[in-house]
Amino acid sequence: MTKILKAGLSRRSLLKTTATAALIGAVRAAFPSGAFAASSGPEVTGAKLGFIALTDSAPLIVAKEKGLFSKYGMPDVEVAKQASWGATRDNLVLGGAANGIDGAHILSPLPYLMHAGKVTQNNQKVAMSILARLNYDSQGISVAKEYADTGVHLDASRLKAAFEKKKSDGKEIKAAMTFPGGTHDLWLRYWLAAGGINPDKDVSTIVVPPPQMVANMKVGNMDVFCVGEPWNEQLVNQGIGFTAATTGELWKGHPEKALGMRADWVERNPKAAKAMLMAVMEAQQWCDKMDNKDEMASLLGKRQWFNVPPKDILGRLKGDINYGNGRSIKGSDLYMKFWAGGVSYPFRSHDTWFITENIRWGKFAPDTDVKALVAEVNREDLWREAAKDLAVAAADIPAGSSRGKETFFDGKVFDPDNPSAYLDSLTIKALS
Template identity: 50%
Template sequence: MSNYSRFSRRRFLTTAAASGIGAVFLKGCLGNPPEPVGTAVTEQVEAAEISPEMMPETTKVVLGYIPIVEAAPLIVAKEKGFFAKYGMTDVEISKQANWASARDNVTIGSEGGGIDGGQWQMPMPHLISEGIITNGNKVPMYLLAQLITQGNGIAIAGKNQGKGLGLDISNAAEFVKNYAKTEGRKFKAAHTFPNVNQDFWIRYWFAAGGVDPDKDIDLLAVPPPETVQGMRNGTMDAFSTGDPWPYRIIAEDIGFMAALTAEIWKFHPEEYLAIRADWVDKNPKATKALLKGLMEAQQWIDGVNNTEAVVSIVAGRNYFNVPEDILVPPYKGDYKMGDGKAEIKDKMMGPLYWKDGIGNVSYPYKSHDLWFLTESMRWGFHKDAISDIDTAKQIIDRVNREDLWKEAATEAGFTADIPASTSRGVEKFFDGKTFDPQNPEAYLNSLEIKNV
């Protein structure tokens, strides 16, 4: 077999075993670009045979991430050699200080010292593509894969124990609305970035219980460390965030969990891989190579015997920099809820990466994109740019590249896991509401609290 038809195993092992030194936290400005980080690789996978027609156009890409469990597939694909297996030997996984930093760094791209893409809350790729959160500077993005389902929760400060703040807060709505009468300020809740996933989760939870998040409380974007400190000292009341923060809040006796997002919407879409469209258009084979490596990483993470190995990789100083013992329980679906609530012990309630109780996790369903943009309309976000369902669908068709996911899965031999439709069908929420992608207007009309 020629050297061109088989990727060099020696080169693969040498490259994949390389590691970075230290984690560099960004300052959130364009002049301070991200730097790659890594940890030593132990077990490596065998290099794949790569035919000339599938050889990547480049071996290098810079992917940003935020240190929460949603990033695990990118980190594992790098550290276990799954990216390198398909020829992507120079993938840099770059820690971002926050979502604003990630947005700014993808705007300038890796050629300008930023990133080519990476992990995103939804619908950030759509908003960046349309210039909605980049001061009108349109940077077309392609949505390529879902990274994870679930893995988030709503945490409440310990001072609010015993007030009925659980999954259904209908009986606690008056307590929340009248908070200022006893505390001298409105009930204060936080998420990590406005108008995206974690904002949507806490808004849905409040509204389902009869609390208007735009009128009855103060809801704002605050970095996790500041939020947690506020929960400690009594100046912050609730927090919508991803693992490991929910479990950490319990473990450190800062507060309790009102609900997991897996209870709000079981097997819900969470964060995604998206890359600048110009990079993908220039490097379609490299894009599919990345997707193949990502898919293998997702399957490996879900392996029942790999939990401790996954945690060992992601918890390290160069990635999450957290104790391993606060990551193992969430990965097993073991959650202490606090405030007298029963513990949850169910693997299917924790983060899942390849398959869940409905189907494939990794596939980027357009129906999920539509829910996020419909929810944007519900709250009156981006009225000028996303004014109706038809406009939302047009944006989705420009951004979502489920076709590349299917091609990569087919080439990698994962055909049994390719969904039959780009719609996952009707979605069901804990409060009885349903979202039918064929009739999103009916979903909007069914919601009592909204700003549309």
């Protein structure tokens, strides 16, 4: 494992890498980035972007509402609600020209899973690009009311006895997430496994779209779920369950959603991609200001966006968390981050972790050339170009592609230069 993930490539993985590289090469040959050098503005004035009703889609919605796409020469950008992450994937496979979408607010691992053909029909490879990270933190792991007496918080092992009893009574333990291999799947699996609960053996993981989580918990369809806001807060506000932990407590300052685009669209429209990226980056700066949170909650709550009461959005935006089990905190630093501290930058080290975790759970093969895959999808170069044109302060531009070693709540350390050591340190994994 260690040898494979580091330098050497087996013949099999070399063939896989060559095939994927050929896909990217074909896209770039068809749409050379310098083809439109003579024109001063974006090649097109619009694009079709998808979003899921989650607070971390705010940069796309704010860019649309505040006229920022128009400001940068892209007045015809559409921001269209998607029913689920599966629908987002399917519409990206279609592409905007075929009544699908060109890009989206997306789970950070999903572009990689699509790019490698792991989650598409007939394993079709759809070349994808990640242009920016949209946010850090503020997802939640919430539990049904029946487990309130366990006192479960960060330590998921407090659920073991209750789960075992329920299973002995012939009932199934259902743990819901939003997409296999996506961020919510990974947070839920990490939390359960750290508590000695095997997510592949001790529970049944099910897929539920984010806006449907609360309704399904209400009728008893699940025992635990992981999703972004505002759905954890809405669950608490409706008295249906409680939040055991926010994901920022599992990994402080963790990356979450991304701005993902079809690679052929980016290669065909490099100036438009940069213009759109600039609009989203400016929106992220606006979203990050605490003075804008009330307006932001009201804006997102509108019928055409989330169609929820602003109070279900606002609390956790400000770091005010009512966990729903008698525990609450005010003004914490667990609120969602959008800009300061390099949030928007698509660190390659973070993408390396997402792929490594998906190797852990069997979504990618152990011999995956992680470094090559990240290089194909991650477009930090475009982010840096956009930041330059946007006159982003030097302090907000990371010095390099890696944020370095990352430490999790259970003491595990991920070194992006040695993912094998991290995998070897984990007890529960599909690889075992």
